[in-house]
Amino acid sequence: MEKPVIIFGAKGIAHPALEIFNSNSVVVYGFLDEDETLHNQEINVVPVLGHPEDDGFLKLIGKKCEAFVAVDDNKYRQFLVKMLNEKRKVQPINAIHQSSYISTDSAIGHGNFVNAKVLIGTGAVVGSHCIFHTGAIVDHGAKVGDFVQIGAGSVVNSNVTIEEGVFIGSGVVIVSGITIGKNARVGAGSVVISDVKANETVFGNPAAPIKK
Incomplete structure (x- = not known):
């Protein structure tokens, strides 16, 4: 995979997902999470950049980055997938x-x-x-x-x-x-x-x- 990945979510399965991408030599650009207390922190040197609905980061999806949704809560997971489908016309990897x-x-x-x-x-x-x-x-x-x-x-x-x-x-x-x-x-x-x-x-x- 040539494009880096932005991981939506920085809790739960987010860290294991980072490990999976690292082991497959896929670069993770950063995490996005709705919990503002996590912003500007790092998970294994990868930064939590901001909020999942921030258009400044969303505009990268599909052109410069792929997306992966690492959210355990099913309703929020569905919301993020729908947002990526509709706003960016992409499917998470x-x-x-x-x-x-x-x-x-x-x-x-x-x-x-x-x-x-x-x-x-x-x-x-x-x-x-x-x-x-x-x-x-x-x-x-x-x-x-x-x-x-x-x-x-x-x-x-x-x-x-x-x-x-x-x-x-x-x-x-x-x-x-x-x-x-x-x-x-x-x-x-x-x-x-x-x-x-x-x-x-x-x-x-x-x-x-x-x-x-």
């Missing part, structure tokens, strides 16, 4: 750790964070703007929608369907063939053996809905 494995027979979209030891298997289809934490496994034939977050060490078995906006905690096991509905949440350490409805929160072994 992927940040893929060198130790991850993505099958050549899988498909992956834009703006994904793929940390160390992540495995994406044969025939898997991954959308855009997802977060895969360390050691997550997406087995063959699984489908993952946009804006999904999968926690460290979680196993998404073969032919599972995970719809848009789903959050899966660390250490979760989802058995083959299950569907996780849009914007559902699966608590850490859960074992999912039946379908999860849209907007539902489940937890436990076996995972069951949490009563509100």
Whole structure:
């Protein structure tokens, strides 16, 4: 990649994203974050330049720099992606750790964070703007929608369907063939053996809905 990257966000996955780009010999120009207390500070000698909505920095995106959105909060992540799509007509790039494995027979979209030891298997289809934490496994034939977050060490078995906006905690096991509905949440350490409805929160072994 010839252009340097501006990372949107300076917390959470921002520092691991910097490490991923460094390891792939991609220059990071700087970070942008809405927290003004972080401005003019540095993360591993890379400066936090200013606010993500500052037009002075946004005008660099697409011409002189690429963009990567390193924000855990899904609503704000979606807002930033939409802003980049509409204002700059660009898609954020992927940040893929060198130790991850993505099958050549899988498909992956834009703006994904793929940390160390992540495995994406044969025939898997991954959308855009997802977060895969360390050691997550997406087995063959699984489908993952946009804006999904999968926690460290979680196993998404073969032919599972995970719809848009789903959050899966660390250490979760989802058995083959299950569907996780849009914007559902699966608590850490859960074992999912039946379908999860849209907007539902489940937890436990076996995972069951949490009563509100």
